[in-house]
Amino acid sequence: MTSGAQQALDMIGRVFIEPGGVVLTEEPTYLGAIQAFTFYQVRFVSVKTDREGMLPDDLEKKIKQHKPLFVYVVPDFQNPAGYSWSNERREALIELAQKYDIPVVDDNPYSDLRFSGEKPKSLKAMGGRHVIQLGTFSKLISPGLRIGWIVADPEIAALCERMKQAADLHTNTFTQFVIYEFSKGGGLDRHIEKIKTAYSKRRDTMIEALRANFDDGTTWTEPEGGLFLWVKLPEGKSANDLLMKALENKVAYVPGMYFFSEVPDDTTLRINFCNATEENIKEGVRRLAKVFSEAK
């Protein structure tokens, strides 16, 4: 048990990363992982990625070239891009991990938040001891609880445990009891159904609003679950530069450039559909479209 999945990332960094060692990531990848691993003086190499996951040829090339410490992926409703890996790409990843004996870190906070489509295979179930899976209650109940976890083989779990002891001794047991009481008897399952219904409507509202307001070549992902859409503006627009103007209009987003471990693409941004009312989503997208269209 860890203090949220962020601490799980920190423990993985503590256990695996030697200064200058290489970690392979998707492109884009989760900025919290970039922050956690950067402290340990990692060298990131990003693997070519499309909306079904990493491209197996590029992955194998980079495994051979860099002998990475591990491959870090967010295969389900990826943060930031929102897509999920296809089963074919999952199989290819696990095959390569086994062939070259490289651990895969399967950062998995969102897979229970699927609104539609078929659930793909679990990397952990497919890959066994080669896969270290990270989970959290942050996206299922509340991030304020700081209760996450690492699922790994006993030798790796023991190393994480030793590192954890030096870092903060152990994870809040009081909150673990509270979550246990909330979850038993189906409380957590009912809660997940409830938030899936709410988030699903908000996702639909956001996609409709994007369609209604953007006709300039802007594109976005349409994920089957999770919390985010990933937006790509026409070439020449800087999501980072436009943020100040958006904030003046009281709309916030995360510029996409912070989600790249190597070369940032500043025409991208992440927008979150789960935490605003449908009315605010419509109005927010309208204002964003105005700010972006006025930009040169």
Place this chain on the structure above:
Amino acid sequence: MTSGAQQALDMIGRVFIEPGGVVLTEEPTYLGAIQAFTFYQVRFVSVKTDREGMLPDDLEKKIKQHKPLFVYVVPDFQNPAGYSWSNERREALIELAQKYDIPVVDDNPYSDLRFSGEKPKSLKAMGGRHVIQLGTFSKLISPGLRIGWIVADPEIAALCERMKQAADLHTNTFTQFVIYEFSKGGGLDRHIEKIKTAYSKRRDTMIEALRANFDDGTTWTEPEGGLFLWVKLPEGKSANDLLMKALENKVAYVPGMYFFSEVPDDTTLRINFCNATEENIKEGVRRLAKVFSEAK
């Protein structure tokens, strides 16, 4: 706010320690600090310490010689030794910290657990920006809550905050609300009075039992508060070797050797009086005396 004072130690390590840099400690010192700082490849130097704190001459000599990153102390009911620094030694420490511009880390989980004697001056109050004070609810309410804190100047607090974000984003807010509700209206103060009464009786019981059972030159501290006594066996006995025998008799303690940052003294051990009934304390000390007296 940190995940217990252990994470405060880890944040101090992240912010201040460069590989090979020196930290000055008391002798003995807290083993959790040794664990936390060791991860950052610190070099420990221990300062000669008696039951009033560090000896100022040796401290100044070692500051000049090693140019330490900081001085780490547990000035109130020290873990493991139980003593508290005298006001004179506190003044000398702060004077040297200011003269040589060295931060002092004042690890302070126990000062509210004073049963008798006069409260000495606060290092933080005396030393201002040179002192970083660490605190926790672990010893006042429960360690399972994992709520501690760092009190420091804004520039240092900002560095800790940035490190904390990479490590686990933030500290459990749910539990902070729970503690706030428990504390407001005097609930925490009443609870502290209650545990002080209980711990004070248990300390007295343990000291009486030690006096009644040990007459072989074994010595111990008689602290005015906190949780621990520090025991020193006659030369030639190994507290570490005797632990297995004690455990066979269902009595546990912490061998003192783990509390030394440089040269361990294996004739020492830490015993805790706060978490056992008075009956168990009496019986436990009786069994310990038997185990130790039978050893060659």
